[in-house]
Each structure stands twice: as C-alpha cells, then as structure tokens.
Amino acid sequence: AQRVTQPEKLLSVFKGAPVELKCNYSYSGSPELFWYVQYSRQRLQLLLRHISRESIKGFTADLNKGETSFHLKKPFAQEEDSAMYYCALSTGTASKLTFGTGTRLQVTL
C-alpha cells in the first residue's frame, strides 16, 4: 500500500534562512506528488505539483524516484510562509490522495 512520510512535525527557521520540508513516499506505481498548504484560518490548498515543475511563492520540489522523495525547498523563508504543509500522493483512477502527517513551518524574525 502507498504511504507518505513527513518526519518533522515542526520546523522552525529564521526569516531569510533556507527551508527544506522533507517528504518520502512508498508506492509501487508511477507517483503523482503534491504539496498542499494550510495557512491560518484558510482552507487547505494546492501549493505545487511535481508534474508542473513550477516555482510557487518561491517554493520548488523535485521528485527523486531513486530516493522516493519529494522535498519542498525555498532558499529564503518569509514570515508569510508560516503554515501547515502536507505532502500528498495521488493514486488510482479516482485520484485519491494519501497525505503525510504534515509539517508546521514556523518562520521567526
């Protein structure tokens, strides 16, 4: 069965410092991976997906099939990046999502 692991519950960084939120997955098929974000008092929303290979709000994530990882990175953290981040794996014809347990990013001055 598929699984998504986010080893850090909380990641605290200073403003301007680099950020890396770790995500590892386990899936026998071809993975479709996403990062979702939930800002305070807002809905869970898509941040980026590996297929699009975009940089959103300065964040990037590269799928590494050899290491089965999809880590989220940003070179310089901003206060507004503080939020809950979830890595998710889409599987099956109904695009079901398997989520990790989430990492809370806290950016301090």
Added chain:
Amino acid sequence: SQTIHQWPATLVQPVGSPLSLECTVEGTSNPNLYWYRQAAGRGLQLLFYSVGIGQISSEVPQNLSASRPQDRQFILSSKKLLLSDSGFYLCAWNPDRGHEQFFGPGTRLTVL
C-alpha cells in the same frame, strides 16, 4: 467559478447520536468527491470517495457511511457516533483524474 460548501462548521454531539454532514459543490458537473478526516496529531485520512451519483467507495472500515444522492452533493453519516469519531472532516472535489483537489472549509466534530 466553482465553490465547495460544507456544513455545519462545528458540531458537538453525544456518543450514540446520529450524524449527518453535508458537502455541496457549485459550478461544475460530475465531479469526483472525497471525504477526509483529520484526527488530532495525525494527517488527513481518506474515508470515502465517489466518481458519480450513487457510487461510493470506502477506504477504511469504520462507523461512518457516505452517500451521493445528487451529482454535486456528498453526505457523511453515522447511525451512532463513537468518541473516536471526533475530528476535523474535510470534503474535497476534483474535475477529473490528475487534477488537484479543491477542499471545503471543513467541519469540526466533537463527540462527548
């Protein structure tokens, strides 16, 4: 544009009471619909999904059931709530396979 609604926003129910949470989507047709639960200290767990009216797939055995009486309506139910049913319930939709899922505002359920 498409929107997704959930109600109620919060609910406090006694153990053994029934449950009905509703989710509706506007501005689209034949969406895939999903129910997730987020329990304290845990990630989001997929409970049910539906690819069409009357088509429900269950992901985990539990005390809950789901129904899709109309194309854009998805209902989560229980006949008798357990304490372990407490959590944050999220409804989501996507237009087709491979698209991102769009989430509703969620319902916080507390079972006492």
